[in-house]
Amino acid sequence: MAMTPSTIPATAALPFDVSDAAETFLTPSPVAVGRRRFMIGSASAAGGLMLGFHLSAQAQAQAGPTEVNAWVVVKPDDTVVIRIARSEMGQGTLTGLAQMVAEELECDWSKVTTEYPTPGQNLARNRVWGNFSTGGSRGIRESHEYVRKGGATARQMLIQAAANEWGVPASECSAEASVITHLPSARRTSYGNVAQAAAKLAPPADVPLKAPKDWKLIGKSVKRLDTVAKLNGSQVYGADLKLPGMLNAAIHDCPVFGGKVVSFDASKVQSMPGVRRVLKVGDSAVAVVADTWWQAKTALAELPVVWDDGPNAKLNSQMVAATLAAGLDAPDAFIGNEVGNAKAALASAARRVEAVYAYPHQNHATMEPINATARWTPGRCEVWTPTQNGEAALAATAAAAGLPAGQCEVYKMHLGGGFGRRGAVHDWIPQVVAIAREMPGVPVKLLWSREEDMTHGRYHPVTQAKMTAGLDAAGNLVALHMRISGQSILAGVAPQNLANGRDPVQFQGLTATGDGAIGYTVPNLLVDHAMRNPPVPVGFWRGVNHNQNAVYLECFMDELAHATGTDPLVFRRKLMANHPKHLAVLEAAVKKAGWGTPAAPGVYRGLAQHMGFGSYTAAVAEVSVSKAGEVRVHRIVAATDPGYAVNPQQIAAQVEGSFAYGLSACLYGECTLKDGRIEQTNFNTYEVMRMSAMPAVETIVMPSGGFWGGVGEPTIAVAAPAVLNAIFAATGKRVRRLPLANADLKQA
Amino acid sequence: MPALNINGRNLEFEADPATPLLWVLREQLGLTGTKYGCGVAQCGACTVHLDGAPIRSCVLPVSAVQATQKIVTIEGLSADASHPVQKAWLALDVPQCGYCQSGMIMAAAALLKDKPKPTDAEINEGITNICRCGTYNRVRAAVHLAADGGVPKKA
Numbered sequence: 063m064a065m066t067p068s069t070i071p072a073t074a075a076l077p078f079d080v081s082d083a084a085e086t087f088l089t090p091s092p093v094a095v096g097r098r099r100f101m102i103g104s105a106s107a108a109g110g111l112m113l114g115f116h117l118s119a120q121a122q123a124q125a126g127p128t129e130v131n132a133w134v135v136v137k138p139d140d141t142v143v144i145r146i147a148r149s150e151m152g153q154g155t156l157t158g159l160a161q162m163v164a165e166e167l168e169c170d171w172s173k174v175t176t177e178y179p180t181p182g183q184n185l186a187r188n189r190v191w192g193n194f195s196t197g198g199s200r201g202i203r204e205s206h207e208y209v210r211k212g213g214a215t216a217r218q219m220l221i222q223a224a225a226n227e228w229g230v231p232a233s234e235c236s237a238e239a240s241v242i243t244h245l246p247s248a249r250r251t252s253y254g255n256v257a258q259a260a261a262k263l264a265p266p267a268d269v270p271l272k273a274p275k276d277w278k279l280i281g282k283s284v285k286r287l288d289t290v291a292k293l294n295g296s297q298v299y300g301a302d303l304k305l306p307g308m309l310n311a312a313i314h315d316c317p318v319f320g321g322k323v324v325s326f327d328a329s330k331v332q333s334m335p336g337v338r339r340v341l342k343v344g345d346s347a348v349a350v351v352a353d354t355w356w357q358a359k360t361a362l363a364e365l366p367v368v369w370d371d372g373p374n375a376k377l378n379s380q381m382v383a384a385t386l387a388a389g390l391d392a393p394d395a396f397i398g399n400e401v402g403n404a405k406a407a408l409a410s411a412a413r414r415v416e417a418v419y420a421y422p423h424q425n426h427a428t429m430e431p432i433n434a435t436a437r438w439t440p441g442r443c444e445v446w447t448p449t450q451n452g453e454a455a456l457a458a459t460a461a462a463a464g465l466p467a468g469q470c471e472v473y474k475m476h477l478g479g480g481f482g483r484r485g486a487v488h489d490w491i492p493q494v495v496a497i498a499r500e501m502p503g504v505p506v507k508l509l510w511s512r513e514e515d516m517t518h519g520r521y522h523p524v525t526q527a528k529m530t531a532g533l534d535a536a537g538n539l540v541a542l543h544m545r546i547s548g549q550s551i552l553a554g555v556a557p558q559n560l561a562n563g564r565d566p567v568q569f570q571g572l573t574a575t576g577d578g579a580i581g582y583t584v585p586n587l588l589v590d591h592a593m594r595n596p597p598v599p600v601g602f603w604r605g606v607n608h609n610q611n612a613v614y615l616e617c618f619m620d621e622l623a624h625a626t627g628t629d630p631l632v633f634r635r636k637l638m639a640n641h642p643k644h645l646a647v648l649e650a651a652v653k654k655a656g657w658g659t660p661a662a663p664g665v666y667r668g669l670a671q672h673m674g675f676g677s678y679t680a681a682v683a684e685v686s687v688s689k690a691g692e693v694r695v696h697r698i699v700a701a702t703d704p705g706y707a708v709n710p711q712q713i714a715a716q717v718e719g720s721f722a723y724g725l726s727a728c729l730y731g732e733c734t735l736k737d738g739r740i741e742q743t744n745f746n747t748y749e750v751m752r753m754s755a756m757p758a759v760e761t762i763v764m765p766s767g768g769f770w771g772g773v774g775e776p777t778i779a780v781a782a783p784a785v786l787n788a789i790f791a792a793t794g795k796r797v798r799r800l801p802l803a804n805a806d807l808k809q810a
Numbered sequence: 811m812p813a814l815n816i817n818g819r820n821l822e823f824e825a826d827p828a829t830p831l832l833w834v835l836r837e838q839l840g841l842t843g844t845k846y847g848c849g850v851a852q853c854g855a856c857t858v859h860l861d862g863a864p865i866r867s868c869v870l871p872v873s874a875v876q877a878t879q880k881i882v883t884i885e886g887l888s889a890d891a892s893h894p895v896q897k898a899w900l901a902l903d904v905p906q907c908g909y910c911q912s913g914m915i916m917a918a919a920a921l922l923k924d925k926p927k928p929t930d931a932e933i934n935e936g937i938t939n940i941c942r943c944g945t946y947n948r949v950r951a952a953v954h955l956a957a958d959g960g961v962p963k964k965a
Contacts, residue, residue, distance in 0.1 A: 153906070285900075286903050290891065295841070301842075354825075357826075427942060429853065478907050479907045479943065715948065719943045745853050752940060752946075753939075756950075758947065
């Protein structure tokens with residue numbers, strides 16, 4: 063079978079490299095992104111339609127707000143507006159980052175609001191807000207220092223302004239809850255009174271940050287700042303945007319990956335109600351533009367299209383699986399972690415254990431389907447879109463518009479879910495801009511149908527793994543070879559970031575060091591990857607490669623424990639002595655779960671541990687399996703050590719959410735290919751977890767301090783393996799191919 | 811011109827009779843709090859009340875709704891987010907991305923009208939909406955809290 067690489071637009075033509083969207087999933091690299099600065103006219107950012115999403119618009123609409131510095135705007139009534147560069151998609155970053163700034167600012171938390179600067183403004187101001195990319199659970203762990211510095215610097219400027227007014231040394235003044243006090247005289251003023259004067263001062267250099275022991279707001283379970291608008295329908299998502307004179311577009315991309323439009327008969331639908339335009343978009347899609355989206359969608363469904371299905375017309379999941387299976391023993395492989403000589407040790411081991419695992423393609427299935435609104439004129443292009451990376455969206459806009467980035471702007475809309483779908487690749491922006499270019503000056507909103515969203519995802523990569531272990535006569539693990547075969551995300555979304563062809567992200571959770579280090583000491587270890595890239599678009603998907611890597615390693619560890627007649631916890635402890643933080647979360651989870659004590663009748667336990675995105679995680683799952691083979695997950699106990707815990711109740715929400723997402727994937731998640739197209743088209747064929755299947759989740763947040771780990775993703779890694787190991791405990795059946803829905807667990 | 815009774819007001823609209831109620835709400839009447847998620851009555855993001863009953867407006871042709879039938883959308887559940895469900899949602903910080911929450915809240919409000927003190931099993935059966943962020947456990951807790959008025963008891 064010919065396996066052609068995925069056809070994802072190259073980024074080479076862009077005015078700056080946005081590949082940090084992918085690259086920084088590896089290691090935060092502020093120096094590298096700083097290199098990519100470019101200057102644009104500072105006036106351009108204010109030229110757009112305002113709508114209240116626009117920073118300047120918001121500033122102008124209120125009386126007398128003052129920008130003290132890039133992060134902090136103060137209004138006369140002491141309201142503080144904190145600027146947030148990262149995107150809010152439900153993970154709570156808006157609130158968490160605001161807590162970080164407010165901690166140092168010493169402002170009145172009850173009067174804090176937030177706003178997004180635009181990507182164009184960031185570029186015009188030498189990236190004063192740093193990286194906009196929101197993925198890899200990096201929001202806080204990458205920007206904690208500079209956002210706190212932003213707050214601390216603003217605080218010092220506000221205090222200095224008050225001191226100047228009073229003619230006293232700033233060192234005699236302190237600030238708390240937006241009130242500045244001159245301690246010797248007890249004179250007081252508020253931030254709102256001195257903000258204008260403060261803004262005129264030169265910012266002090268290197269204001270020291272508080273020691274963690276002095277934090278008052280960081281570490282506190284404050285309520286989210288963005289809840290009220292989500293309770294009454296007033297939160298505007300990208301799909302809800304309405305601009306004056308706006309038209310609506312529905313699109314249908316060739317259902318076969320790599321296929322093209324041959325022809326279409328616009329005359330069949332041109333006279334349908336509301337239809338304004340019927341057009342080809344790029345090589346592979348057709349769109350209808352109408353007064354309303356429903357009209358556009360209705361007409362599109364009637365549009366006759368002749369497709370050229372292209373080179374992948376016969377591709378199916380079995381062919382992909384066979385290609386990956388061949389990679390399990392292939393000589394070409396990139397090494398991710400190597401200790402000792404695993405192959406030699408395996409050859410001489412007293413006993414060998416081998417197992418092959420497989421993980422399928424999955425769709426992000428964000429609740430809000432992909433969408434964007436664009437307005438294009440020969441001199442300017444604006445796009446409103448939910449995005450996890452505003453700067454990458456701006457780059458995609460500029461490239462599609464045929465304009466310099468300085469003549470473009472992106473307005474970040476609130477996201478109805480992201481999970482990685484809306485970050486590294488903005489495949490919908492070339493579409494919407496191409497449509498908007500056909501009707502200059504008219505804003506056009508493109509909304510994908512759920513069917514389009516399901517069949518044109520950027521799917522979780524498909525991989526298999528062959529696990530081979532060598533045990534000595536006493537049952538000790540002396541060698542482990544983990545051969546991964548399959549799809550590389552970087553090869554699909556950012557091939558320029560491959561290192562001599564090797565995808566370092568592939569080894570998440572399995573490397574010797576770094577933010578996803580393996581938690582076991584194995585004297586002879588080889589982790590390697592045979593890259594096999596089927597022509598299915600791939601993307602970062604909440605948890606990324608940790609998802610399958612944790613299934614492979616943690617389920618196989620469970621297999622080895624059982625093969626040696628050892629309790630899975632005891633087996634792991636022996637290998638984890640040099641990994642105290644990994645072990646600490648595992649011990650906390652098993653203690654709370656009651657590992658080693660009897661569970662309820664018919665209920666069985668499984669465990670897993672893993673490190674990802676800088677945080678240590680472990681889980682114990684309690685599961686029952688009926689005689690008919692139906693799996694019920696009753697209870698999850700999850701522990702996480704993210705170093706510092708900024709908002710514990712929101713961390714608990716993210717942990718719960720990661721189990722809903724991870725168990726959806728484990729129980730049901732699979733996108734299959736037939737005749738080159740994805741077979742699952744909506745939630746009636748792509749099942750996801752609903753309330754009735756959601757287990758109780760007990761979260762242990764145990765920050766040990768001294769480092770900053772992520773929160774949104776890390777615990778997803780332990781969801782599936784803990785449940786799969788519990789299923790083995792319940793049934794004696796080892797499920798090695800996900801999803802569980804395909805496994806026969808009927809008991810005789 | 812056809813009209814609908816929405817949130818206590820008579821609103822006229824122009825749309826093909828086959829247009830689903832969801833799209834009349836969103837595109838003709840500007841009530842975008844009700845969301846499109848699937849279009850096939852699977853996810854529940856489009857849930858509104860029709861004469862008090864929760865319905866999935868994405869599959870209901872607007873022509874099937876009588877002008878006398880009372881439609882309530884998220885915008886009309888209360889004037890000031892004071893419905894016990896909204897209060898409970900706020901108290902427990904339920905929403906994450908929030909996109910499904912209009913439908914969740916409308917489903918929960920309808921469930922509580924029917925069953926003022928629902929059990930977990932009744933909540934599971936009554937609220938089949940999809941949330942991809944995974945707010946289910948807080949939704950369940952908030953339904954119980956709403957059944958008690960929506961305000962947490964002080965310790």
